[in-house]
Amino acid sequence: MIKVIGSAIVIVITISIAVVWGTKPVKPKTTLVDFTAPFVFGHFKIPQDNPFTYESVKLGRRLFYDPILSGNNQISCATCHKQELAFTDGLSRAVGASGNPLPFNSMSLVNLMWGPRHFFWNGRVTSLESQALMPIQHVDEMDQDLDELIEELEHDETYQELFANAYGDISAENIAKALASFQRSLISANSKYDKYLRGEINLTDEEELGRKLFMAHPDTKVSLRGGNCIDCHSQFLTAGFATGYDGFSNNGLDKDSDLKDGLYEVTGNEAHRGLFKVPTLRNIAVTGPYMHDGRFNTLEEVLEHYNSGIKLSNTLSPLIIEADNREKTDQQSVSLHLTEKEKRAIIAFLHTLTDQEFLSNDAFSDPFRQESEK
Numbered sequence: 001m002i003k004v005i006g007s008a009i010v011i012v013i014t015i016s017i018a019v020v021w022g023t024k025p026v027k028p029k030t031t032l033v034d035f036t037a038p039f040v041f042g043h044f045k046i047p048q049d050n051p052f053t054y055e056s057v058k059l060g061r062r063l064f065y066d067p068i069l070s071g072n073n074q075i076s077c078a079t080c081h082k083q084e085l086a087f088t089d090g091l092s093r094a095v096g097a098s099g100n101p102l103p104f105n106s107m108s109l110v111n112l113m114w115g116p117r118h119f120f121w122n123g124r125v126t127s128l129e130s131q132a133l134m135p136i137q138h139v140d141e142m143d144q145d146l147d148e149l150i151e152e153l154e155h156d157e158t159y160q161e162l163f164a165n166a167y168g169d170i171s172a173e174n175i176a177k178a179l180a181s182f183q184r185s186l187i188s189a190n191s192k193y194d195k196y197l198r199g200e201i202n203l204t205d206e207e208e209l210g211r212k213l214f215m216a217h218p219d220t221k222v223s224l225r226g227g228n229c230i231d232c233h234s235q236f237l238t239a240g241f242a243t244g245y246d247g248f249s250n251n252g253l254d255k256d257s258d259l260k261d262g263l264y265e266v267t268g269n270e271a272h273r274g275l276f277k278v279p280t281l282r283n284i285a286v287t288g289p290y291m292h293d294g295r296f297n298t299l300e301e302v303l304e305h306y307n308s309g310i311k312l313s314n315t316l317s318p319l320i321i322e323a324d325n326r327e328k329t330d331q332q333s334v335s336l337h338l339t340e341k342e343k344r345a346i347i348a349f350l351h352t353l354t355d356q357e358f359l360s361n362d363a364f365s366d367p368f369r370q371e372s373e374k
Contacts, residue, residue, distance in 0.1 A: 029166075030054035037113070038189045040197065040236040044113040050129060050177040052184065055166035060182025062162065063175060065366045068152055070097055070142040077135070077179070078366065080106040084359050086283035087186065092294030096141035103260075105294040108287050110188045110280055110358070115239035116247030121276045121292045123248060124266050128180035133172060146172045188282045188358040196352070197236070203352065210349025213342055218325045227346050228306070228323035228336060232278045238353060240278030248275040249317045252310035252334065253291060259313055262292075274315045283358065285351050299350060303343045310334040 032052050037044065046052050063069060064077040080094045081087035087109035093101040104121045112119075112128060119131040135141040136149070153159045153170050160170070167174040193211075195201045203211060215235065216226025232249050233239065240247025248263045250273075259274035266272075276292045290296040296305065310320060312334065325337045338346075362370070 029056075032057065032185075035185070036189075037187055038194065038197075038236070041111065041114050041189070042236075046113070046184070047127070047129065050180060052181060053166065055162070056178055056181035057185050059159075059162040059166045060178035060180070061185075061364075062158075062367050063179055064182050065368055068156075069136050069144055069149060071144045071148075072097055075142050080135075080141075081109050083361075083364050083366075084286070086110055086188070086287050086359060088287045090288070092289045094141075096135075096138070097143040098140040100140055102140055104292050105289060107277075107279055108283065109183055109186050110282050111237055111239065112186065113184050114237050115234070115242055115280065116245075116277060117242065118245070118247065118266075118277065122262050122265050123245070123277055128183055129173075129176045132176040132179035132183075136175075146175075149175070186358075186364055188355040190357045191282070191355040192352040193349075194355070204348070206345050206348045207352055208349075209342070210345035210347065211352075213338075213346050214349055217319070218323055218336070220325070220327050225325050225338075225342070226323070227338065227342070228319065229281075229346070231319040231323070232317070233281050238281035238284075245272065245275070247278050248272070249278050249320075250274040250276075250313060250315045252305070252313070252316050252320055253293075253295070254313065255311045256313045259315070260292075271315060274313060281350060282353050283355055285354050286359065299347050300343070303338070303346060307336045307338050307343065 029051070030053055032054055035052065050056070064081075067073050067076045067079075069076060075097055080089045080096070082089055089106045091101075091106065093104060094106040095101055107121065116123065117126050119125050119128065120134075125131045125134065133146070136144045137146065150170055150172065153163070153175075163170045163174060163178075166178060192201065192203070192207075196203050202208075210227075213225065213227040214229040214233075216224055217228055217231055218224060218226040232241075232251070234241055240249070245263060245267075250259070250262075254260070254274065260276075261273060263272035263275040263277075264270065284290075285299065288297055288299070290299075290302050296302050306320075310316070312332070316334075321334055323336055324334070358364070
């Protein structure tokens with residue numbers, strides 16, 4: 001069942017245990033009774049075949065930080081997803097087992113139970129469970145054979161116990177379930193913006209101006225100035241919208257001749273060429289470089305792109321084409337025409353999305369380091 005306490009949803013999962021005569025009793029799972037999620041984030045769903053339990057999250061956390069998941073036993077999920085960087089890696093493009101830069105920037109792992117149900121920059125999988133095993137097997141990422149991984153885990157007494165407690169046996173399916181459970185627990189909801197939403201604090205005048213610009217689509221007919229951010233980044237999650245492919249966009253990075261496939265690679269629909277997943281802006285101040293290929297190093301560069309660097313293409317978002325704080329006189333150019341003061345204000349607001357508690361929460365940190373410090 002789900003309980004609403006204040007502005008948070010508390011999930012209470014009840015699991016019945018069947019004990020069959022003559023078989024080994026199954027250890028009861030421990031419900032995550034202290035798991036909370038902001039009410040404003042909206043509805044979410046946890047797979048029925050992968051209930052959210054203390055045991056599954058504990059196992060997933062250990063796997064996430066364990067280089068045993070890679071073929072050379074040197075690379076873990078945390079290599080490309082560092083907690084202090086909101087589970088990104090600070091690189092323009094991720095580097096894995098092969099040493100070759102991957103095509104894309106490492107995405108932040110935060111608030112994954114909401115937003116588009118399509119994962120990776122091109123949306124090629126539709127569940128966290130499906131997503132979990134792909135980097136492990138990819139030759140340039142972790143380059144691990146699943147059968148060999150299972151054999152290694154089966155020879156580890158700690159994992160024998162953790163898997164027995166969480167799922168029963170050690171299998172590829174249960175590795176994926178555990179990693180997905182841990183990633184679902186990575187909720188960021190205590191930034192300055194969240195405290196503002198809860199009525200606990202006020203924003204500065206500059207941050208408030210930035211918030212208003214973030215939330216507004218410019219309309220010269222009514223003298224409404226805006227940064228056009230909310231058209232792609234939903235108000236509270238600041239991620240892409242969940243309906244269909246609404247969470248994907250061509251935001252004007254390249255002209256037609258330079259467009260990468262993006263979502264088109266998955267759907268085969270020409271209208272989706274050059275569309276990539278809209279990332280969350282939660283903790284955006286610590287997750288640079290930015291864009292799917294990490295081409296911008298600073299938030300100032302990102303704002304300047306939207307202000308004066310948009311490139312026209314056949315699949316460019318109409319919401320970007322229409323957005324202008326001046327009367328349009330030239331349909332061949334796209335610009336927000338923000339002032340320097342407005343750009344600084346938007347960036348000031350983006351800094352209110354940094355959640356220091358999330359970046360240092362022991363529940364999300366490296367369990368091996370904690371064990372060594374005891």
